[in-house]
Amino acid sequence: MTEASRLPPRPTDAELEILRVLWDTGPATVREVLEALASRRPMGYTTVLKLLQIMTEKGLVLRNEEERAHVYRAGRERHETERQLVGDLLDRAFGGSASRLAMHALATKPSSAAEIAAIRRMLDEQSEGEK
Amino acid sequence: MTEASRLPPRPTDAELEILRVLWDTGPATVREVLEALASRRPMGYTTVLKLLQIMTEKGLVLRNEEERAHVYRAGRERHETERQLVGDLLDRAFGGSASRLAMHALATKPSSAAEIAAIRRMLDEQSEGEK
DNA sequence: TACGTTTTACGAAGAACTTCGTACTAAGCG
DNA sequence: CGCTTAGTACGAAGTTCTTCGTAAAACGTA
Numbered sequence: 162m163t164e165a166s167r168l169p170p171r172p173t174d175a176e177l178e179i180l181r182v183l184w185d186t187g188p189a190t191v192r193e194v195l196e197a198l199a200s201r202r203p204m205g206y207t208t209v210l211k212l213l214q215i216m217t218e219k220g221l222v223l224r225n226e227e228e229r230a231h232v233y234r235a236g237r238e239r240h241e242t243e244r245q246l247v248g249d250l251l252d253r254a255f256g257g258s259a260s261r262l263a264m265h266a267l268a269t270k271p272s273s274a275a276e277i278a279a280i281r282r283m284l285d286e287q288s289e290g291e292k
Numbered sequence: 293m294t295e296a297s298r299l300p301p302r303p304t305d306a307e308l309e310i311l312r313v314l315w316d317t318g319p320a321t322v323r324e325v326l327e328a329l330a331s332r333r334p335m336g337y338t339t340v341l342k343l344l345q346i347m348t349e350k351g352l353v354l355r356n357e358e359e360r361a362h363v364y365r366a367g368r369e370r371h372e373t374e375r376q377l378v379g380d381l382l383d384r385a386f387g388g389s390a391s392r393l394a395m396h397a398l399a400t401k402p403s404s405a406a407e408i409a410a411i412r413r414m415l416d417e418q419s420e421g422e423k
Numbered sequence: 424t425a426c427g428t429t430t431t432a433c434g435a436a437g438a439a440c441t442t443c444g445t446a447c448t449a450a451g452c453g
Numbered sequence: 454c455g456c457t458t459a460g461t462a463c464g465a466a467g468t469t470c471t472t473c474g475t476a477a478a479a480c481g482t483a
Contacts, residue, residue, distance in 0.1 A: 173470060177384055191430080208472050210431070215470090229479060230430065246385050247396040253308055254377050260407035263394040264414055265378040276391035277415050283395055284408050304440060322460080339442050341461070346440090360449065361460060 169220040169236060171249055176216055178202050179209070180235055180242065183222065188234035300351040300367060302380055307347055309333050310340070311366055311373065314353065319365035 172180055182197040183189060189197070195209045204212075213233050216222045225232040235242075247262070255262045272280070303311055313328040314320060320328070326340045335343075344364050347353045356363040366373075378393070386393045403411070 174384060175471065181385075181387070204471090205473060206430090207432095207474075211433090211472080212470095214432080243385055243392070243396055244400065246381060247393065248400050250377060250381055251397065251400060253305060254312075254374060256312070257401060258407075259397045259401040260403040260411060261374070262378065263397040263403075264411060265374050266382065266390045266394040266397065267411070267414055267418070269375065269379050269382060270388060270390040271418055271421070272391040272394075274419065276389075277419060280391060280395060280398075281412070281415060283398055284412060287398070287402055288405065288408060290402070306441065335441090336443060337460090338444075338462095342442080342463090343440095345462080 171245060172216075172221055172242065175202075175204075175212055176221060179212060179216065180221065180239075183233065183235040184239040188225070188232045190230040190232055192230070194233070302376060303347075303352055303373065306333075306335075306343055307352060310343060310347065311352065311370075314364065314366040315370040319356070319363045321361040321363055323361070325364070 178198060178201065179194055182194050186193070186197060191206065191210045191213060194213070195204065195206055198204055198209065213222060213224075216236075217224050217233070220236050222233045222236050225234070251257055251259060251262055267280075309329060309332065310325055313325050317324070317328060322337065322341045322344060325344070326335065326337055329335055329340065344353060344355075347367075348355050348364070351367050353364045353367050356365070382388055382390060382393055398411075
C-alpha cells in the first residue's frame with residue numbers, strides 16, 4: 162500500500178511553505194523551490210528534497226519523473242487546502258463557530274474596501290439562503 | 293530562569309483541548325480536566341497531569357499549589373489565544389489576507405442571522421475608519 | 424573515457440509531542 | 454499505627470517533524 166490516501170493529511174509548517182511556492186509559481190524542481198524559499202525560509206537543498214519526498218508519500222504533492230530533475234506540483238488546489246486548514250482550526254479552537262473565527266480574522270488586519278464589499282456580498286447571499 | 297516568557301508559544305493540539313476545558317469550566321484540577329475531556333478526547337490521568345506540567349513551564353496555564361490537588365487555570369484569555377492562532381494561520385497559509393481567511397470561514401459553515409449582523413457591524417466600523 | 428557537477432536516495436540525529444509506567448508523597452481511616 | 458486511596462514528579466518510549474551528511478546515479482564535457 163504505497164498509495165497515498167484520498168485525503169492527504171494537514172500539511173505541517175515546513176510543508177505548507179513549500180506548497181505555497183508551488184501554488185504561486187506552478188510546478189517546480191527541488192532547486193526552484195529552494196530558491197523561491199531562500200528569502201522567506203532558507204533551507205538546505207537536501208532538506209527541501211527530503212520534504213518533497215515525504216510530501217509525495219503523503220499525497221501532498223505529485224511528482225513527474227520524466228526529466229532527470231523531478232518536477233513537483235501541488236497535489237491539491239490552494240483553495241482546498243485553505244478550506245481544510247480553516248475547518249481544522251474551526252474545530253480545534255472555535256468549537257465550530259465560524260463567525261467568531263471570521264471576526265477574529267477581520268479584526269487582526271483591516272481589509273480593503275473591495276475586500277469588505279466581497280464579504281458583504283457573501284453575507285447577502287447567506288441571508289437570502291436563510292429566508 | 294524558570295519563568296515563562298511573556299508570550300507563551302502556540303499551544304499544540306492536545307494542549308488546546310485542555311485549554312478549552314479550562315476556559316469553559318474555569319480553574320480545575322487534573323481529575324476535573326480528565327473528566328471533562330473524557331467524551332471528546334479520552335486520555336490517561338498521568339497524561340493530563342504531564343501535559344499540565346509542561347503547559348505550566350510554557351506559561352500556557354497557571355498553577356495554584358495551595359491545595360493538595362493543584363488547581364490549574366488558563367494563562368491567557370481565550371480571546372487572546374484565538375487571536376494568536378488566527379494570526380498564525382493568516383501568516384502561514386493566507387499570506388496575510390484576512391478577508392480570504394474570513395470568507396473561507398464563513399463559507400465553511402453558515403452563520404445565524406445575529407452572527408451575520410454582528411459581522412456587518414464590524415465591517416461598517418472598518419469602512420468608517422477607512423474614510 | 425575520466426572528471427566534475429547535479430540530482431536522487433537513504434539514514435540518522437535532534438527536537439517536539441503524546442503517552443504511560445513507576446516511584447514517591449500526602450491524607451484519610453480502620 | 455498500618456493500609457488504602459489520591460495525588461505529584463519523573464523518566465522513558467514511540468511517533469512525528471525538521472535538518473543534514475553521505476553515497477550512489479545521471480549527465481555533460483574535455
